[in-house]
Amino acid sequence: MVEAVQDAGVVVTGAGGGIGAALARRFAAEGARVVVNDLDADRAEAVADEIGGIAVPGDASAVVTEAREALGGTVDVYCANAGVGSGGTEAAEEAVWALAWDVNVMAHVRAAHELIPDWLERGSGRFVSTVSAAGLLTMIGAAPYSVTKHGAYAFAEWLSLTYRHRGIKVHAICPQGVRTDMLTASGSAGDLVLRPTAIEPRDVADALFKGIEEDRFLILPHPEVAEYYQARATEPDRWLHGMNRLQRQWEEATAR
Numbered sequence: 001m002v003e004a005v006q007d008a009g010v011v012v013t014g015a016g017g018g019i020g021a022a023l024a025r026r027f028a029a030e031g032a033r034v035v036v037n038d039l040d041a042d043r044a045e046a047v048a049d050e051i052g053g054i055a056v057p058g059d060a061s062a063v064v065t066e067a068r069e070a071l072g073g074t075v076d077v078y079c080a081n082a083g084v085g086s087g088g089t090e091a092a093e094e095a096v097w098a099l100a101w102d103v104n105v106m107a108h109v110r111a112a113h114e115l116i117p118d119w120l121e122r123g124s125g126r127f128v129s130t131v132s133a134a135g136l137l138t139m140i141g142a143a144p145y146s147v148t149k150h151g152a153y154a155f156a157e158w159l160s161l162t163y164r165h166r167g168i169k170v171h172a173i174c175p176q177g178v179r180t181d182m183l184t185a186s187g188s189a190g191d192l193v194l195r196p197t198a199i200e201p202r203d204v205a206d207a208l209f210k211g212i213e214e215d216r217f218l219i220l221p222h223p224e225v226a227e228y229y230q231a232r233a234t235e236p237d238r239w240l241h242g243m244n245r246l247q248r249q250w251e252e253a254t255a256r
């Protein structure tokens with residue numbers, strides 16, 4: 001059991017399935033009181049029933065007030081997990097870009113806006129962002145996803161460096177493939193890049209809890225991502241060349 005989360009009031013957005021449901025299950029198993037949010041009310045309620053949590057369905061951008069009431073006045077841990085897979089190129093429709101910004105970035109900003117004043121007053125709070133390895137690297141065939149996940153990572157980093165001396169902890173989870181509906185929907189690009197090393201949602205929850213115990217910001221359920229991230233920073237052209245090789249492999253496989 002992790003002492004920091006026992007009896008904590010926890011919110012997990014997008015927790016009707018996939019990684020969010022695994023996080024909600026793990027927090028509940030660790031003795032936390034969990035609010036299960038999802039756009040899909042039936043799925044949120046099913047997970048809440050299963051773990052003895054409280055369902056607060058709706059858009060992840062507007063969950064804090066109701067969740068706080070449901071938890072008796074305070075949110076101790078907020079998991080900004082809801083996300084949209086948004087594939088496409090520079091030619092993706094404006095609406096696709098707008099939804100990706102809204103869910104993958106602005107929902108995190110809006111939640112923090114509501115949470116931080118209370119956390120600063122109490123001198124504690126934990127913000128967990130489910131980013132993606134695409135936020136550190138990039139994902140072929142998915143410009144809106146890659147760009148907004150970089151935004152989510154930047155925001156988590158900014159929160160961490162701004163408030164760490166005031167008792168606020170931040171974790172950024174950056175997995176590659178995880179066996180969820182989103183991986184299924186990622187199609188041939190996901191099959192090429194993500195599926196071969198895909199892990200289970202509960203492995204992501206395990207990695208987060210290890211990171212909480214070790215008080216680490218960056219959570220890498222696929223440890224090899226650290227090497228790719230380093231290669232990107234130190235040898236950008238070599239790294240881009242390697243990524244372009246993947247792009248060409250994908251084009252050949254799909255006859256683009």
Ligand SMILES: NC(=O)c1ccc[n+]([C@@H]2O[C@H](COP(=O)([O-])OP(=O)(O)OC[C@H]3O[C@@H](n4cnc5c(N)ncnc54)[C@H](O)[C@@H]3O)[C@@H](O)[C@H]2O)c1
Nearest residue numbers: 014016018019038039059060082083132177178180181182
């Ligand atoms: N599956 C992967 O390979 C993978 C890899 C890296 C990062 N991620 C990230 O993990 C997070 C969870 O994804 P997942 O793989 O579990 O996908 P998923 O599709 O199984 O679950 C996402 C859930 O979020 C909900 N949702 C979508 N928009 C919402 C909104 N505006 N408000 C509330 N709920 C909303 C959906 O209804 C769904 O239940 C996402 O942020 C995703 O980008 C996934």
